[in-house]
Amino acid sequence: MENLVDIKENDIREQYPEVLETLLRDHTTQQNIFWATENYHYLGESYAFAAPILPELITGDRGNVIMPRVQKDKEMQQSRVRDMAEVFTPSWICNAQNNLIDNAWFGSENVFNTETTNPDGTHTWIMNPTKIVFPEGKTWKHYVRDTRMEMTCGEAPYITSRYDTTTGEFIPIDKRIGLLDRKLRVISENVDKSDEWLEAAQTAYRNTYAFEWQGDSLLLAREAMLYTFIENYEQKFGKQPLLKSIQYIAYIISWNVWQMDGLKGVVPNSCGEKITNTKNLFDEIEIKVTVCEGCKTDNMHKHNGIYCLIKDWGIKDLETGKKGRKIRFVDLIKK
Numbered sequence: 294m295e296n297l298v299d300i301k302e303n304d305i306r307e308q309y310p311e312v313l314e315t316l317l318r319d320h321t322t323q324q325n326i327f328w329a330t331e332n333y334h335y336l337g338e339s340y341a342f343a344a345p346i347l348p349e350l351i352t353g354d355r356g357n358v359i360m361p362r363v364q365k366d367k368e369m370q371q372s373r374v375r376d377m378a379e380v381f382t383p384s385w386i387c388n389a390q391n392n393l394i395d396n397a398w399f400g401s402e403n404v405f406n407t408e409t410t411n412p413d414g415t416h417t418w419i420m421n422p423t424k425i426v427f428p429e430g431k432t433w434k435h436y437v438r439d440t441r442m443e444m445t446c447g448e449a450p451y452i453t454s455r456y457d458t459t460t461g462e463f464i465p466i467d468k469r470i471g472l473l474d475r476k477l478r479v480i481s482e483n484v485d486k487s488d489e490w491l492e493a494a495q496t497a498y499r500n501t502y503a504f505e506w507q508g509d510s511l512l513l514a515r516e517a518m519l520y521t522f523i524e525n526y527e528q529k530f531g532k533q534p535l536l537k538s539i540q541y542i543a544y545i546i547s548w549n550v551w552q553m554d555g556l557k558g559v560v561p562n563s564c565g566e567k568i569t570n571t572k573n574l575f576d577e578i579e580i581k582v583t584v585c586e587g588c589k590t591d592n593m594h595k596h597n598g599i600y601c602l603i604k605d606w607g608i609k610d611l612e613t614g615k616k617g618r619k620i621r622f623v624d625l626i627k628k
Contacts, residue, residue, distance in 0.1 A: 299361055300513075300520055301356055302348070302352045302359065303356040305516070306352050309536060311540060312519070313348050315543040316512060316515045317345075317512065318547045319547075319560075320547065320602055320604075320619075321600075325345035325346055326346055326511055326512065326552045327342075327344060327346060327552070328342055328508045329342060329507050329508050329552065329561045330507045351512075359509045361458065361461065382458070382459070383457060383460075384454050384459075384470065387450050387471070389408055391470055398431075399428055404425060405420070405421055405475055405478070406470065433480070437479065437480060438496060440502070441472040441500065443502075444503075444555055446503035446511075446514050447514065448517060449471075449513075449514035450471070452473045452518060453471040455520065466524055466525060466528050469521075471521075472501060473497060476497040480494060480497065487526075491526075495541065498522070499604075501549060502549045502603065503550045503551075504553040504601070506553070506554060515546050518546050519546060522534070545606075548604045551601055551602075553601045556593070557588075558593050558621070559596050559599055564597050564599075565597075566583065566584055568583075569581045583597070585598070593623055593626060594623060594628055600623050601621065601623075602619050602621060602622070603620060603621075605620050
């Protein structure tokens with residue numbers, strides 16, 4: 294696999310059948326994720342705010358429609374900052390903040406890397422070249438199972454640092470600092486059999502969550518996580534994982550990285566005034582307007598929109614009997 298920052302949807306569709314369709318799936322609405330931005334409306338009604346992102350809209354001759362923020366033109370970048378407060382974080386800051394999480398978890402500093410400042414004032418990090426040592430009472434399996442989440446993730450730079458989202462610089466696997474990158478590192482350091490590695494990697498993905506409003510950024514985040522899986526497997530075993538393994542990781546990602554209004558816990562723009570028409574006893578049409586109680590009172594639990602579903606992979610679903618109970622994300626938030 295080439296070390297390209299920009300993942301091509303055409304490549305995904307050609308190399309990994311059914312995977313792009315999975316990455317575009319929204320499990321709350323049982324439809325595809327949607328654009329949730331007007332940045333692409335100039336291409337036609339199929340690219341309007343509420344239109345679903347379909348494979349044919351981003352492949353073929355339009356295979357370059359979706360691209361990382363650093364490759365978008367300056368006008369689009371500025372409009373997204375202005376309209377959606379879209380701000381991307383340099384990798385060195387992502388690393389510093391992820392280090393704070395691990396400092397608390399390990400009870401010590403500089404476990405994965407040491408932050409440093411270059412003579413020119415720029416920031417970077419030096420990776421710990423030795424095998425990660427775990428504190429008493431904790432093992433690498435505990436670390437892999439530890440639940441982590443990136444809020445309003447954009448292209449998910451805190452989860453996987455395939456590239457610096459502010460410069461576009463590709464980051465080699467051995468120097469990556471994302472939450473998921475670290476989990477895959479400790480798996481590779483402690484597991485040598487491919488079936489055990491795959492099982493541990495699936496556990497890592499099941500315990501890594503993120504949400505995002507805009508559909509294009511969400512797809513980029515999902516793609517980055519998928520390619521991170523493929524790249525780490527390739528580095529460990531010298532070959533690509535089987536298609537069925539790639540498809541299953543894509544399925545986990547499609548559940549764990551979802552489209553949501555983070556302030557409301559609902560599908561973006563799904564709540565608000567609801568207008569209904571009914572006939573009275575005199576066969577006259579009466580119009581009733583119902584306001585959204587959640588929007589009115591700023592109560593996350595009172596919105597009339599579509600509350601987003603995620604999976605708790607450790608608990609059995611009552612309908613299927615299989616692990617992976619569906620739960621509303623908002624129910625995890627205290628009232």
